[in-house]
Amino acid sequence: xxxxxGIIGAGPAGLLLARLLHNAGxxxxxxxxxxxxxxxxxQRAGILEQGTVDVLRAAGAGERMDREGLPHxxxxxxxxxxxxxxxxxxLTGGRSVMVYAQTEVxxxxxxxxxxxxxxxxxxxxxxxxxxADTGTPxxxxxxxxxxxxxxxxxxxxxxxxxxxARKAIPAELSRVFERTYPFGWLGILADVPxxxxxLVYARHDRGFALLSMRSPSVSRLYLQVPADTDAESxxxxxxxxxLERRFETADDWRLERGPITQKSVTPMRSYVHEPMxxxxxxxxxxxxxxxxxxxxxxxxxxxxxxxxxxRALSHEKETGSAELLDAYSQTCLRRVWQAERFSYxxxxxxxxxxxxxxxxxxxxxxxxxxxxxxxxxxxxLAEGYTGFPLD
Numbered sequence: 001x002x003x004x005x006g007i008i009g010a011g012p013a014g015l016l017l018a019r020l021l022h023n024a025g026x027x028x029x030x031x032x033x034x035x036x037x038x039x040x041x042x043q044r045a046g047i048l049e050q051g052t053v054d055v056l057r058a059a060g061a062g063e064r065m066d067r068e069g070l071p072h073x074x075x076x077x078x079x080x081x082x083x084x085x086x087x088x089x090x091l092t093g094g095r096s097v098m099v100y101a102q103t104e105v106x107x108x109x110x111x112x113x114x115x116x117x118x119x120x121x122x123x124x125x126x127x128x129x130x131x132a133d134t135g136t137p138x139x140x141x142x143x144x145x146x147x148x149x150x151x152x153x154x155x156x157x158x159x160x161x162x163x164x165a166r167k168a169i170p171a172e173l174s175r176v177f178e179r180t181y182p183f184g185w186l187g188i189l190a191d192v193p194x195x196x197x198x199l200v201y202a203r204h205d206r207g208f209a210l211l212s213m214r215s216p217s218v219s220r221l222y223l224q225v226p227a228d229t230d231a232e233s234x235x236x237x238x239x240x241x242x243l244e245r246r247f248e249t250a251d252d253w254r255l256e257r258g259p260i261t262q263k264s265v266t267p268m269r270s271y272v273h274e275p276m277x278x279x280x281x282x283x284x285x286x287x288x289x290x291x292x293x294x295x296x297x298x299x300x301x302x303x304x305x306x307x308x309x310x311r312a313l314s315h316e317k318e319t320g321s322a323e324l325l326d327a328y329s330q331t332c333l334r335r336v337w338q339a340e341r342f343s344y345x346x347x348x349x350x351x352x353x354x355x356x357x358x359x360x361x362x363x364x365x366x367x368x369x370x371x372x373x374x375x376x377x378x379x380x381l382a383e384g385y386t387g388f389p390l391d
Contacts (some may be wrong), residue, residue, distance in 0.1 A: 003029040003118065005313070006139045006152035007166050008126045010039055013302035013389050014158035015109035015120075015287035018312035019059045022117045023077055026317065029118055029150055033125040033159075034378040040110065046100035046214060047199075047296035049387030050095040052303045061108045069100035070213065075385065077372070078202040080365055081250045084372040085198070091375070091382035099117070099199075101214055102299055117213050129155050129168035133279035153280065158302070158308060160286040169278040181208070181268035181292060181347065182354050185222040186231055189237060192258025194219045201294075201350055202246050203364055208294075208351045209246035211255075219258070222266075224351050231263040238264075268347065270340055276329040282309055289336045294350065295343035300387055305332050335388050342384040 007014045009031030021028045054063045077084045113120045124143040131137045139150040159163020200211035207224035240257045271290040276283045285302030312324035349367045371377045
């Protein structure tokens, strides 16, 4: 099998890249180790930055998002029983975000790829990237019980942290930067309408809490817990009681309870691999970088990567110049490190560390008071949350 771009992984990054290349007249093949049902139902991120929304619309994948997604013009910060709303459009020149689950993005892109795009092979396990340092790389993979080889001009690894793509980069050329946090998020899905019409980020001495949503009838909520927590060790009533404590306000706001349908614990870590390119191999998304979920950056960073690659390859096709492809790693990493910085700032401002002192608690409150009192500080948060430029 032969193609111009071999894409490993049919998450939102790989699927969107295939769509962008198709629209640019560049052929590709997508290899996904899981089956279609798994890809379309794995729970992941749910906040789309303005730039991601714009890209999906321009790619022809925004119709259902615009019909069923939930546009959000701000978030609410809670601390010391106070409430402060951050108005995104007023602070960013009109930018906002969209609540639309990654599972739904994948469903939309899969449907488009199967209808109009190139080959999308499910249950096709990539075994190795070979010849990455040459102009004729290939992906060795297993599909329908037999091994095959996908010959490419370029390979893009959208196969996550545990995938094979990054392993093709020699260790002596790699630099890794990482941080692991001593806490995680206990996340729940609940069959109850959200108790607020926008996301609520709550800082409390007992730990962070987040009120989010998946639809007008399904709530998504999170609690900061120790990193080694077993989700099933928390009873349903215990979770709701703790959420009520951490979301407490000085007014009459109330948290609505409902049946909990899913529990899980998300680890909190930061990771960056440099470079993001080696020869004809390009890394995108979690294969190259991970951010804690506080700033809602993971999916959106992956979109930035594949947009950068698609633009660079289109530029080469149109002009014959590889200038933008050569700058891929540097271009992406500028945005990646700004997202890492933003996510770190959000995480350390809202999550009390296990060994936090009274001094640390007061610093967190001072940072939140600064945002509430300073338009410049508030605008910095709003600009970071709604997304850094994709160009």
